[in-house]
Amino acid sequence: MITFGFVDGTFxxxxxxxxxxxxxxxxxxxxxxxxxxxxxNPSDRYYYKGTTYNGGLYHIRKIFDRQYKAPKNSEEFxxxxxxxxxxxxxxxxxxxxxxFDYDYNLKEFSTEITDQIFEIAKGLQNxxxxxxxxxxxxxxxxxxxxxxxxxxxxxxxxx
Amino acid sequence: xxxxxxxxxxxxxxxTFYSCQENKKINYESLTVxxxxxxxxxxxxxxxxxxxxxLFRQAYTDSLIALNPKNAGYYQGKSxxxxxxxxxxxxxxxxxxxxxxDPKETLYYTxxxxxxxxxxxxxxxxxxxxxxxxxPGKVDYAWGxxxxxxxxxxxxxxxxxxxxxxxxAKAIDExxxxxxxxSAFPYRGISYAALKKYDIAIADFDLVIKVYDKSSLxxxxxxxxxxxxxxxxxxLLVLKKQKNWYPKDIKNPTLIKxxxxxxx
Numbered sequence: 001m002i003t004f005g006f007v008d009g010t011f012x013x014x015x016x017x018x019x020x021x022x023x024x025x026x027x028x029x030x031x032x033x034x035x036x037x038x039x040x041n042p043s044d045r046y047y048y049k050g051t052t053y054n055g056g057l058y059h060i061r062k063i064f065d066r067q068y069k070a071p072k073n074s075e076e077f078x079x080x081x082x083x084x085x086x087x088x089x090x091x092x093x094x095x096x097x098x099x100f101d102y103d104y105n106l107k108e109f110s111t112e113i114t115d116q117i118f119e120i121a122k123g124l125q126n127x128x129x130x131x132x133x134x135x136x137x138x139x140x141x142x143x144x145x146x147x148x149x150x151x152x153x154x155x156x157x158x159x
Numbered sequence: 160x161x162x163x164x165x166x167x168x169x170x171x172x173x174x175t176f177y178s179c180q181e182n183k184k185i186n187y188e189s190l191t192v193x194x195x196x197x198x199x200x201x202x203x204x205x206x207x208x209x210x211x212x213x214l215f216r217q218a219y220t221d222s223l224i225a226l227n228p229k230n231a232g233y234y235q236g237k238s239x240x241x242x243x244x245x246x247x248x249x250x251x252x253x254x255x256x257x258x259x260x261d262p263k264e265t266l267y268y269t270x271x272x273x274x275x276x277x278x279x280x281x282x283x284x285x286x287x288x289x290x291x292x293x294x295p296g297k298v299d300y301a302w303g304x305x306x307x308x309x310x311x312x313x314x315x316x317x318x319x320x321x322x323x324x325x326x327x328a329k330a331i332d333e334x335x336x337x338x339x340x341x342s343a344f345p346y347r348g349i350s351y352a353a354l355k356k357y358d359i360a361i362a363d364f365d366l367v368i369k370v371y372d373k374s375s376l377x378x379x380x381x382x383x384x385x386x387x388x389x390x391x392x393x394x395l396l397v398l399k400k401q402k403n404w405y406p407k408d409i410k411n412p413t414l415i416k417x418x419x420x421x422x423x
Contacts, residue, residue: 046240102279
């Protein structure tokens with residue numbers, strides 16, 4: 001295959017050798033169904049697309065109730081937000097997080113809290129993917145979960 | 160190939176031209192009052208063509224704020240997109256500024272927002288009370304919702320069940336049985352159940368089931384209440400009805416499964 005591009009400081013033809021893939025190659029990590037989802041474009045993560053967790057928020061709360069261990073004598077408070085993408089297969093990936101105090105200024109929690117919440121959230125892999133509002137096609141969607149924290153304990157989880 | 164070069168060159172020149180414009184500061188202060196009004200109208204018209212989350216719309220709103228720094232609506236409008244995508248550190252200062260400028264108009268939105276999206280119940284009840292106090296004796300609505308209904312939701316979430324019952328009852332009374340959001344009844348029932356007034360709670364759940372027999376919320380909490388008072392036979396009947404739509408319309412599949420395993 002030949003293509004034209006900018007290589008080594010000049011425009012020229014680029015020659016590619018195509019090699020056939022041997023065997024059945026399956027992706028082993030999280031993949032987007034639409035490679036063009038754009039984290040910097042608010043419209044991609046804006047409108048409600050109906051992405052929900054299997055078993056609802058109730059199930060998520062149960063999981064956190066079981067797995068999260070509040071640090072002893074902690075006086076930390078605020079809102080920890082886990083942001084991620086749910087792909088069209090209902091798998092979550094591209095995790096990110098941000099945290100606020102109760103006045104919505106950005107802040108940092110201790111790793112004792114953030115690592116736990118982040119890891120448990122990464123384990124939530126049974127999502128019902130969102131759908132395109134017009135075509136009804138299953139799509140990749142952004143999602144975020146907020147955790148309200150008081151004295152190191154999770155007092156509220158909400159989408 | 161030459162055509163491609165010409166095309167790339169043209170794009171490059173256009174981009175260079177527009178990037179030079181980026182740093183050009185628009186000075187609105189030198190405009191007369193009439194000019195400002197005209198410019199505002201022009202920008203508002205152009206803004207309409209861009210949807211709420213678009214960066215263009217944000218840019219237009221920034222210009223409108225620069226032109227009209229005392230207009231609370233523009234600050235509130237700019238905050239909406241950021242609230243929806245969870246960037247509260249950007250949206251909240253804008254909302255605070257809007258509330259400073261025009262609390263009465265802004266609280267119509269922010270009191271609902273704190274209840275429904277931010278789930279910041281301490282702030283929500285403060286805002287709802289403040290908004291309600293502007294027009295004593297009149298039925299108020301926050302973002303189209305009955306304010307007493309919202310107060311009931313917030314007070315319930317804060318565990319203040321006695322006050323929540325009063326607010327739900329007020330909302331039912333104000334809207335009338337035909338127009339009230341039917342969820343007011345199961346919500347009030349939940350608060351009654353929390354206060355261990357189980358019979359009144361069940362009456363509220365039944366009221367909704369009577370008019371809408373697929374209210375999973377009412378079945379679920381009726382089931383919980385029956386479990387609480389030990390009426391297992393009745394609970395089984397509730398579960399049987401709810402099982403018909405499992406799993407689509409069910410509130411709590413795990414609990415229902417447990418109950419079925421335990422009592423059948």
